[in-house]
Amino acid sequence: MLLAASEAQGQPLWVVFAVAAVPAVAAVISAIVAARYAKSSKANEIEAQRLRDLESRISDRKYETYKPMIALFGDVLNKEKRAQVMGQQDLVNGLHEFATWASIYASDDALRAYRNMVQASFNDAPGPIVLRLYCDFVLAARRDIGHSETTTTVEEVLALRVKDLYETDGVRWIVREPFEEVCRRVNWSPPWL
Incomplete structure (x- = not known):
């Protein structure tokens, strides 16, 4: 039938086959491209999952690294616990342990x-400098552990530890003023500036 139709129109048979082959070739090329895209997409999905898993493990490790240090500083700032829980060597050991892992994570x-x-x-x-730097550290640790968009302020962190923060002659100035002004006010020069 195809042969009869081509002869009736005066077309050589090879032209008819060429015209019929174009959609078939296009379909094969489309299938190859789709298969490659699917394979690439799957590889990207696997890589993205691997990165999420890695970030999760690092985040867990960061949490485990920060947790004892934040607890240790909390105990240092708590007079009752400071007297009961730790000696000077405990504090030094905790600082060294954290420094070892903090330098990595x-x-x-x-x-x-x-x-x-x-x-x-x-x-x-x-004391005012130590309190301010403690709050700065807690906020940096929060951002590092995963609260990168935190809106928590130094004042809010200090308010968790200091009961007279909002009294008229309280220590709110420690967190309200720029760090350099706090240093000037207590007549202390930070060695890193």
Whole structure:
């Protein structure tokens, strides 16, 4: 029938086959492209899942790294616990343990905040400076663990630890003023500035 139709129109048979083959070739090429795209898409999906798993493991490790240090500083700031729980060597051991893992897992901001806090303690920083640097460290740790869009402020962190923060002669100025002004006010120079 195809042969009769081509002869009736005066078309050679090879032209008829060529015209009929174009859609078939297009279909085969489309199938090959779709298969390659599907394979690439699946590979990208697997890689994305691998990255999510890795981020989750790192986040878990960061949490485990920060948890004892935040608890240790919480105990240091709590007078009753400080007297009961720890001695000087316990504090030093905790600081060294955290520094070991923080240098690996902590973000740049968290590592700097910790460095500032430690250097302040090495340089006899007054209480207001220590409180401010503690709050800066807690906020950096929050961002590092996964609260990257946190709107929590230094004041809110300090309010969890200091009962007279909002009294007229309280210590709110520690978190309200720029750090350099707090240092000037207590006549202390940070060694890292």
